[in-house]
Amino acid sequence: MKKILFLTSSGLLLFCMSIFGQVNTDSLSLVSEISKDQLQLGKLQNQLEQKTNNKQDASEKAQSSANKNSNAADKLSENPNNKQMAKKAKKEAKAAKKNSKNARIEAGNLDNLNKDIQNLEKRIANNQNKLNKYIKDGTTKRTVSDTLRTQL
DSSP: OHHHHHHHHHHHHHHHHHHHHHHHHHHHHHHHHHHHHHHHHHHHHHHHHHHHHHHHHHHHHHHHHHHHHHHHHHHHHHSTTOHHHHHHHHHHHHHHHHHHHHHHHHHHHHHHHHHHHHHHHHHHHHHHHHHHHHHHHHHHHHHHHHHHHHHO
């Protein structure tokens, strides 16, 4: 009889510990996830300035190439039979095409980085709200149990 009572009470104790342990484990995993996301967010924000500079440089280079291409085309139109000017105009057109492609790629990279930053900020905010609910629920549970202890 004592064995059954002991086993029942120890089983109940383990069951209660596992329930409280689950809440604690969930909140700890949220804290860990928030920390990991904040670290990743910091890394992405550090890249933001460099990506912005890359985009500006690529845009300026593309604009410069487009201007050179335009000038070369104007000179060629004045003298359409000049083979040297034709080669130069073709070379400038290729450079303008290449630089404009690079500018579009850099703009896309910056857009993707901004999207990643926004997604991480949303995920951090959601996890912090979940954690706040755990903290609030934990405080409420402690208050109820404290009330019961004082009544006994």
